[in-house]
Amino acid sequence: MRTNITLEEALEILLRQSPPIESIHVPLLESVGGVLAEDVFCDVNMPPFDKSPLDGYAVRSEDIKNASRDEPIILEVVDFIPAGYMSRKKVSQNQAVRIMTGAKLPEGVDVVIRFEETNFTDQEVKIYNAYPSGANISRMGEDMEVGDLVLKAGSVIDAPEIGILATLGKGYVHVYRKPRVAILATGSELLEIQQPLTEGKIRNSNSYTIAAQVKKLGAEPLMLGICDDDIETIKSRLKSTLGWADIIITTGGVSVGDYDLAKEAFQEVGAEILFWRVKMKPGTPIAVAKYEDKLIFGLSGNPAAAYITFEQFVRPIIQKKAGKSTYKFMEVHSVLENEFNKISSQNRFVRAITYYKDRKYYTKLPEKHSSGVLSSLAGTNSLLYIPAGTGPYKAGEEIKVQLLNHPEVL
Ligand SMILES: Nc1nc2c(c(=O)[nH]1)N[C@H]1C(S)=C(S)[C@@H](COP(=O)(O)OP(=O)(O)OC[C@H]3O[C@@H](n4cnc5c(N)ncnc54)[C@H](O)[C@@H]3O)O[C@H]1N2
Numbered sequence: 001m002r003t004n005i006t007l008e009e010a011l012e013i014l015l016r017q018s019p020p021i022e023s024i025h026v027p028l029l030e031s032v033g034g035v036l037a038e039d040v041f042c043d044v045n046m047p048p049f050d051k052s053p054l055d056g057y058a059v060r061s062e063d064i065k066n067a068s069r070d071e072p073i074i075l076e077v078v079d080f081i082p083a084g085y086m087s088r089k090k091v092s093q094n095q096a097v098r099i100m101t102g103a104k105l106p107e108g109v110d111v112v113i114r115f116e117e118t119n120f121t122d123q124e125v126k127i128y129n130a131y132p133s134g135a136n137i138s139r140m141g142e143d144m145e146v147g148d149l150v151l152k153a154g155s156v157i158d159a160p161e162i163g164i165l166a167t168l169g170k171g172y173v174h175v176y177r178k179p180r181v182a183i184l185a186t187g188s189e190l191l192e193i194q195q196p197l198t199e200g201k202i203r204n205s206n207s208y209t210i211a212a213q214v215k216k217l218g219a220e221p222l223m224l225g226i227c228d229d230d231i232e233t234i235k236s237r238l239k240s241t242l243g244w245a246d247i248i249i250t251t252g253g254v255s256v257g258d259y260d261l262a263k264e265a266f267q268e269v270g271a272e273i274l275f276w277r278v279k280m281k282p283g284t285p286i287a288v289a290k291y292e293d294k295l296i297f298g299l300s301g302n303p304a305a306a307y308i309t310f311e312q313f314v315r316p317i318i319q320k321k322a323g324k325s326t327y328k329f330m331e332v333h334s335v336l337e338n339e340f341n342k343i344s345s346q347n348r349f350v351r352a353i354t355y356y357k358d359r360k361y362y363t364k365l366p367e368k369h370s371s372g373v374l375s376s377l378a379g380t381n382s383l384l385y386i387p388a389g390t391g392p393y394k395a396g397e398e399i400k401v402q403l404l405n406h407p408e409v410l
């Protein structure tokens with residue numbers, strides 16, 4: 001078992017263990033928020049024909065090359081084309097057709113002129129300017145052409161992707177199945193959230209925080225509830241979900257206490273511990289085990305430690321298993337608004353509120369930041385990363401923060 005490893009080593013070990021899960025075929029609209037499991041190539045030119053982008057007159061540039069305000073050219077109007085219809089006529093010398101936005105251009109024309117720049121009757125149209133050949137025409141294939149790779153496997157499906165797939169006539173699409181994430185809170189001090197508090201006990205907040213984090217990523221959480229610090233109970237809960245889950249997350253019981261039994265339980269159900277303890281605060285004692293193609297994350301019981309280690313380690317793995325190709329947080333330079341005096345011997349993540357104003361990022365740190373404090377995580381959207389041995393940081397200093405709502409390419 002590897003121990004006391006760096007953040008980078010931990011992430012590398014985890015990413016290596018996490019190929020995407022299988023794909024499923026779903027109706028188009030059910031794929032919103034999912035990850036595309038296939039490259040999508042264009043099999044029809046868009047637009048499929050040269051079309052008018054304006055309501056106006058389609059003409060031949062040749063006929064109007066001498067047009068001017070003083071000496072307009074008069075063309076005979078030979079047809080009228082609404083969108084969705086086609087003209088059977090070929091436009092000849094000194095002729096024009098009245099054409100609506102989206103309609104297919106008739107043969108012979110090479111320019112469209114908007115109504116506002118003309119004067120017209122039912123029979124004729126006056127043109128006051130010359131236009132180069134090709135002016136105001138949407139060319140066949142200018143949006144997408146047959147053979148173009150329009151969407152790559154690994155892209156997240158949002159509204160524009162749905163529109164593209166619809167354009168290509170795809171009623172069904174291959175997406176990766178949502179990762180299934182089981183969540184178990186260990187600790188004999190824990191009560192279910194509706195239970196009244198009794199002496200020495202606290203309510204299980206971790207399972208809910210983590211289920212919310214899982215849901216936010218579009219994965220499927222399953223809360224396994226709470227269980228005592230008893231190895232047989234922990235093992236039986238793990239076994240009950242090994243068949244269903246792609247990822248299991250436990251909280252509590254990963255440090256060195258007499259009742260910290262998570263690691264032993266992982267091993268006794270047949271999982272191999274990949275590492276225990278990472279050089280970071282909070283969440284140092286994180287333990288991760290592998291069982292077949294599943295990962296079991298043993299996160300610290302301390303609420304902020306569990307939250308932050310989820311964001312650093314579980315989140316990229318859920319995203320990679322979900323088929324995403326982007327799973328690293330966006331990091332930005334920001335101006336620290338209040339000082340941070342603690343000098344840490346460990347790499348440290350500090351919860352933060354970062355906002356953008358007048359073309360700069362600014363970051364505020366809440367007063368409380370210990371790993372057992374949950375309340376001050378509320379409203380935070382970023383993490384200040386403090387490498388071991390650096391600091392103290394003064395107000396006004398430039399720092400780097402991770403923005404938790406902006407994953408980018410690894
Ligand atoms: N002798 C040492 N003691 C500790 C060390 C150490 O290095 N040497 N490390 C400390 C650090 S750092 C952390 S982090 C914690 C990790 O503890 P565990 O993962 O073993 O978690 P527990 O002991 O079970 O609980 C810690 C804390 O969190 C509360 N908790 C647990 N589960 C929940 C839950 N579901 N919802 C809300 N709160 C929960 C629990 O009551 C404890 O207060 O170990 C230090 N000790």
Ligand code: MOO
Pocket residue numbers: 280281282283284285300302305371372
């Ligand atoms: O590593 Mo421990 O995270 O909470 O202080």
Ligand SMILES: [Mg+2]
Pocket residue numbers: 252253254255256257259260
């Ligand atoms: Mg403990």
